[in-house]
Amino acid sequence: MTQKIFFYPIWLRIWHMTNALMFLLLIITGLSMQYSVFSIRFDYAVSIHNISGIILSLSYLIYFIANFITGNLKYYTIKFDGFFKRVMIQFRFYTVGIFKQEKAPFPLTTKKKFNPLQKFTYVGMMYIIVPLILISGYAMLFPQVIYNRVFGIPGIVLTDLVHVITGFLGSIFMIIHVYFCTIGAKPSSNFKSIITGYHEIE
Numbered sequence: 001m002t003q004k005i006f007f008y009p010i011w012l013r014i015w016h017m018t019n020a021l022m023f024l025l026l027i028i029t030g031l032s033m034q035y036s037v038f039s040i041r042f043d044y045a046v047s048i049h050n051i052s053g054i055i056l057s058l059s060y061l062i063y064f065i066a067n068f069i070t071g072n073l074k075y076y077t078i079k080f081d082g083f084f085k086r087v088m089i090q091f092r093f094y095t096v097g098i099f100k101q102e103k104a105p106f107p108l109t110t111k112k113k114f115n116p117l118q119k120f121t122y123v124g125m126m127y128i129i130v131p132l133i134l135i136s137g138y139a140m141l142f143p144q145v146i147y148n149r150v151f152g153i154p155g156i157v158l159t160d161l162v163h164v165i166t167g168f169l170g171s172i173f174m175i176i177h178v179y180f181c182t183i184g185a186k187p188s189s190n191f192k193s194i195i196t197g198y199h200e201i202e
């Protein structure tokens, strides 16, 4: 029998939709500027990239504050004791157990919205990678704030490197994230839940 838990309030769904759209635009225009893969006019790509980056940063600010105010942050807190072991158990489930029809090792409940691997990647992405993408992006929008040299390396090169590496990691996260979202009660269940707010469990 399937059961439904309300996991995603409206503010979170609007944030997630904005965030996903802006991320897509940033990846497309970013790749277009770096490798000319999408044949978008360079000046258009720059403008779309800058505007999407600003919208992404504003939506991030709302997400960051709302996570505190609404209590959603409790799902992101990590108990370090044995955490890595739990992540590995979940990883084994995704790579081996799931193909043997084993039961999920950390079933979701009203108190546990994320399994340990989700928690690890969401915390890493939302509290390390996204802030680094945004800070390095703003620094390149206002390059006068960048130090001339850091450890003998030109500051602008270092900032660009941070932006490109974190942007690349963010893009990899998004591909893996969307793939893992297909692992639910049905392949479409998790996509429905981020639209309706209700997560289906069996």
Ligand code: HEM
Binding pocket: 007, 008, 012, 016, 019, 020, 023, 072, 113, 118, 122, 125, 126, 130, 174, 177, 178, 181, 190, 191, 192, 193, 194
């Ligand atoms: C087309 C792109 C995307 C799709 C289809 C998608 C899909 C989903 C789905 C179905 C969920 C709910 C299931 C779950 O918790 O695993 C979810 C949650 C989440 N997604 Fe995405 N996502 C996308 C892009 C992104 C991006 C770019 C980020 C981060 C930069 C992101 C971060 C998150 C976070 C943090 C949650 C959990 C939110 C919470 O409940 O607090 N997603 N996503």
